[in-house]
Amino acid sequence: MNVDVLAFGAHPDDVECAAAGVILNITLQGGKVVFVDLTQGELGSFGSVESRMKEADNASEILKLFGREQLYLEDGNIKNNHGNRLKVIELIRKYKPRIILANAINDRHPDHKKASELVSEAAFLSGLKKIVTFDEDIQQEKWRPEAVYHYIQDYFIQPDVVVDITDVFEKKMSAIKAYESQFVSANDSSASGILALLSQIESTNKIFGRAINVHYAEGFTVERYVGAKNLLDLL
Numbered sequence: 001m002n003v004d005v006l007a008f009g010a011h012p013d014d015v016e017c018a019a020a021g022v023i024l025n026i027t028l029q030g031g032k033v034v035f036v037d038l039t040q041g042e043l044g045s046f047g048s049v050e051s052r053m054k055e056a057d058n059a060s061e062i063l064k065l066f067g068r069e070q071l072y073l074e075d076g077n078i079k080n081n082h083g084n085r086l087k088v089i090e091l092i093r094k095y096k097p098r099i100i101l102a103n104a105i106n107d108r109h110p111d112h113k114k115a116s117e118l119v120s121e122a123a124f125l126s127g128l129k130k131i132v133t134f135d136e137d138i139q140q141e142k143w144r145p146e147a148v149y150h151y152i153q154d155y156f157i158q159p160d161v162v163v164d165i166t167d168v169f170e171k172k173m174s175a176i177k178a179y180e181s182q183f184v185s186a187n188d189s190s191a192s193g194i195l196a197l198l199s200q201i202e203s204t205n206k207i208f209g210r211a212i213n214v215h216y217a218e219g220f221t222v223e224r225y226v227g228a229k230n231l232l233d234l235l
Contacts, residue, residue: 003032003066006097006145008088010078010115011041012056013179017201018151019101020063020172021165021218027064028168034067034095035060036088038115039075047181059178062171067095078111080118088122090133093140100148105221108154116150120223123148149220152204159219161226162208169205169216176201 004026009015015023015035023033037056040049047055053070060068071087078084092100102119103112125131127144134140152159165172176198177183183194208217228234 001094002096002098003034004097005031005033005099005101006036006092006095007033007101008036008038008103008115008119010038010103010109010111011044011075012037012052013041013059013176013182014103014112014153015101015151016059016063016172016175016179018104018153019218019220020059020175021168021205021216022101022163023063023065024168024171024175025163025165027066032066033063034069034097035065036069036071036091038071038073038078038118039111040070040072041075043075044182047179051181052179055179055181059175062175062178076111078114078118080114080121084118085122085125086131086133088119089126089131090135090140092123092126092145093133093143094135096143098146100145101220102148102150104153104155104157105150106155106157112153120148120150147226148223150223152219152221154200156204157219157221159208160222162212162217162219164209164212164214164217165205166209166215166217173198173202 007015027033041052042049069091100123103116105116106113123145127142129142205216205218208219209215
């Protein structure tokens with residue numbers, strides 16, 4: 001199985017908030033994208049594990065995902081250890097993505113940076129044949145993606161790459177709002193904070209869009225420089 005993108009998030013809704021636009025650009029053109037939620041977001045102030053799972057399914061439908069996986073790591077205590085790296089490697093080798101998306105390299109929520117490091121290291125180690133993993137008792141082949149991109153979340157980070165999402169911005173916001181417990185129906189005392197977060201997402205996408213003269217864009221950092229056969233391919 002080969003997918004175009006395997007997108008990891010420490011919590012359900014991480015990828016939607018930061019990278020749903022680029023996901024829609026791919027899936028609406030027939031590309032295959034799979035999300036991996038590292039935790040169930042069980043420490044979240046609003047909603048429950050059950051409600052967030054249902055909301056994730058609704059968001060997945062809007063985004064036309066090929067699939068979605070849950071690793072059941074501990075929310076608030078994501079560890080970059082051997083066991084967790086193997087779990088991530090197994091999924092990378094299962095789906096054989098061209099590109100991996102991962103959490104921001106530094107962010108307000110400590111899980112985001114930890115998830116970023118976990119996925120980044122697993123993506124490299126997945127290409128080493130002496131690390132042995134299995135899928136339903138069948139030994140997996142090594143696989144390393146062509147690139148790992150880190151999306152930008154709460155903290156502003158200078159992006160290395162920005163992608164135009166103007167045509168799908170409203171659909172992106174619909175995917176975010178599919179998490180009703182987090183962004184729509186939270187109690188009144190938190191309503192201003194929720195509106196501020198939605199406004200921040202829109203403002204950040206506008207800032208990134210301005211750099212390439214479009215209305216909205218999403219930004220990413222890269223771990224290594226991007227290669228091309230022709231400079232025109234980078235436009």
